[in-house]
Amino acid sequence: MKIMNNRFAKILPLSVAMVLAFSCERELDDLQPAEYPSNPNVFIDGFSGGLEYAAFGGSVPTAFDVDNEVTYLNTSETSMRFEVPDAGDPRGAYAGGAFFTTVGRDLTEYDALTFWAKASKAANIDVVGFGNDLGEARHQASVSGLAITTNWQKYIIPLPDPSRLTAEKGLFYYSEGPEDGRGYTFWVDELKFEKLGTLAHPKHSMLNGEDQVETSFVGVSKRIEGLSSTFNLPTGVNRTVGVTPAYFEFASSDESIAVVDGSGVVTVVGGPGTAEITATVGGVAAEGSLTIESVGDFVNAPTPVIPQDNVISLFSEAYMNEPVDYYNGFWEPFQTTLSADFEVNGDRVLNYTDFNFVGIQFTSPTIDATAMTHLHIDIYLPNPLAGTARMQLEVVDFGSGGTGVFATDIPASQAQQWISLDVPLSNFAGLGSRAELAQVIFVDVNGNIPGFYADNIFFYDDSTPPTMPATAAPTPTHPSDDVLSIFSEAYPSLEGTDFFPNWGQATVVSEVAIDGNNTLKYTGLNYQGIQLAEAQDVSDMAFLHIDYWTDNSAQLNVFLISPGPVETPVSLTVPTSGWGSVDIPLSDFSPVALDNLIQLKFDGNGDIFLDNIYFRK
Template sequence: MKTRFMNAMTKTLTGCLLAGFVVGCENDPNDFKEAKYSSNPDVFIDTFSGGLNYAAFGGSVLTAFQVDNDVTYNNTEASMRVDVPNVNDPAGSYAGGAFFTSVGRDLSSYNALTFYAKSSVAATLDVVGFGIDLGENKYQAAINGLSLSTVWKKYIIPIPDPSKLKMEKGMFYFSEGPENGNGYSFWIDEVRFENLGTIAHAQARISNGQNASVTTFSGVNTPITGIGSVFNMPNAINQAVSMSPAYLNFTSSNTAVATVSNTGVVTTVGAGTAVITAKLGTQNATGSLTINCPGAYVNAPTPTLNPINVISIFSDAYTNVPVNYYNGYWQPWQTTVSSDFTVNGDNVLGYSIFNFVGMEFSSPTVNATAMTHFHLDAFIPGPIAPGRQLRVIVVDFGANGVFGGGDDTRHSTTFTAPFLVSQNWMSIEIPFTAMPNLASRSNLAQIILEGGDGSVIYVDNVYFHN
């Protein structure tokens, strides 16, 4: 049941869409003298620490967070309480927000963020961490899938590289959806940064620790994925920590072929091969990314249909309808991550580690009863494995216009070789007469692509037309 809510949370945490801005505590005028260099480790000890603010994430319940004076750790004065909503709560689909300071703090002398937590029921907190600051969100680090119980327990989030946090503003953030469709409450207390001598140095990784490779083209950007680190904790358990690429120092073996930014985005600049590696501090990260570039990129064919005969989901040639997302990232099964790019003024949807991906346009749904066809241009830069399939699924949410309302319909069309080819645009045209399951098509809301083998696919010019 939590799968649907990960869509909103993924988009929110990626873009840091924030609402409900609350100032936690007013500063004493004397604080401004040292705020620039403050190493204050406290985040929430009975109340907001000086200069700390809170903002709810977009799409979350704005009132989900509050200070609680009744349920506290070790009989302290107050704790932070978060009320997670039930499924279909009109106030918001999940609970989430960030605590940040207006002036950065020097946290370089600490190696962990610690806190105590408990919940009203046994639950799994989707994500909790630090580094969201209403700005660059440059040095995020988090634990995903944190197990909560009904008794207080201390939790530790190691800092991948404390030397980076000279002026950090993002003190703490969380995001959580309903458990099995039901809301619940959890409490967090005694949130602070500490220097723990019992945490071993991190082993960082890129490409999930594998030596990955990708075929791409000049002018195309490719984000490095599978970034994280593992720490040996005081309880001898290895703790995985997700982290921002900015913690790492990247290197390209051939900058005439590919360069790499400090945010982990590889830009292919010429034909040839380059290997991207990384270090966390002075330690080599495991894994690499090999860029294979055969040459210049060729854009998809420019559509020539009259705009009055088109309902566009994604295309620079037409005005697109409102789209919820082009990659819902449906946990826990999806591996596909977005690597969108622009070449010669043309925006392209790029998907790497592709197994399946969903686009949703349900606010409002699309009435395509006057349309006769669905169109999509797809490009697979890597080799086509024997038996490879590409399935295109069009979904109608039915008369109630909502997902899973009991009247959803869909149709899947499968493409194989010889239609599937490598390094050439494939123009997919599917007439609605070949999709009998979508006889009404008055509430179209999703397009799903399946059949990826973990490689890369580019998508452009997604539309319905007459």
């Protein structure tokens, strides 16, 4: 198995000073653009003029050398030799470095970087390319997993758009680690830029060629990923090159909604409205697009209200956070999830895109959550759901606790709003000890969650019984003939109502007696449905009445739902000061079909007490 590393996080520091001198007798109008040499050679029997080499940080610094014994067809005087180390080599974890010049070269007349190569054994070089100048590396292009054999073969790396390479300093770079734990040697010879004239059928892609649609908000930024260029080589093989955004000309269909800069960063600047982001490379339209559906201003996740002393936080502006190794380790080879985190109104938000699974790791130190009872996470699915999604959470203990698994269903109606998950740690099947927690992992079980936002990720202690209302809810006084009751001891209520339908929620539902009056209690609310035994016609009613009480909720919404589902939330003021009583005009729930009402739903957070839920004239 190949040992992978984050190889480009550190490089050897270099400093280059360039001094330009102009004669004081020259007029500014006489100055001409600098002309850069068009020398195509990189290594032909030795370094070309001005070429330098620097090893990447963490690599074996002596991995590269000049070889005068093994050369292409034994016709060259020297070749480039690269020694890949064994796993665990104290000198470095891999071989990697860049060949660059301090003065740029004009490569616009060429269409490919070519070289001959062989290896001491068949292998796949992690990365080979050009454009890494140990600086901004704006025009980097590379081939991943380049298959190399024990025989000399010619390799071609197409230039995505040569017209961009007017002053390129990064002429060649590579990175390769041990394969199956063992190192090996490979050689490169006759390394140069060429005008082949036989590269055909250019195809460029953004977002891996997909047409993506994303709901977003004013102030949110997203970098365009999945950039590549593919050419048909003279051998008939298609070669795909990973490229940087500087090769692309990005455009927005409506810059009052979203703008995109030269580095491929899309920023939502207005809304509501829609803007489509597209691109071209050298005048050729790129496959793939990003449609931003801005809904306007961003709504931050609910602010947690649990005291700091009861919390161990991984990610939240409301608390002091514990040290975290990373919020996205990008575990190869199967993970596709990328990160495009953003900050709005001073609140940082984790943004996971191309989601299949992703892990948060915290090992320095691990976390002792023995005294904690729950895991809290706020998530937001910015894209519409085609159907019910299923999110799996895993909590991993690096000691003797093993891995605990909990899964929850997310109905399509829960998309495009914050969902608060408060999961008892006892619900994580398979989790033993919680003394050395080290990872929280998210998994898309059904494969239909394109991405999600996350905030307020923390463990907390909820072992102290929550405060309860000192008195029962006020007794209603509306005439019984004018009321259709869902839950109330003051009126006959609908029969067959299910107050705990299995919608995959984390909420714990119970009935408690307060002053002898049965009261509905939601503990650790994330969302909770009420399923009516049969559809109801409340079109002749005027209000939905609710009595509610909470001292620790920061968000509470109530929904009416008709088939479709069609649902509309109404926000309730929380926390309350005593019992809160509301009469919500049914017109506030438009466009719900009031003559075909099938469900009610609450979502938010905290512990909620409910009574006297009824419709009235």
